[in-house]
Amino acid sequence: MKTLLGSKLRPSVQTDCLRRFVHRFTGEHRPQWTTRPDCKACPVQFADDWDWLAHTRFHVTKTGELDGRFDSCESSPTWPFNPELRKPSAP
16 A cells, blocks of 8 residues: 655646545635534644645555545644644654
């Protein structure tokens, strides 16, 4: 199983990622779950969709396409407006 950061994928595959993974919370994309009353203080996880791609790993095939056997990805939020939520970097 191979994973790649979204920023390393071809533009057409990046577009596919944006279309398929609709639960990302960026400055450009606000998913439906963030409109719940109990989520008024939910902080934006990524500055924009490019930031999300740059910090998210996707399962890909040998040819660099999204691997259809997987419906998830792994993100590391950057918390652009809430630096207190960022984990300290490892030495």
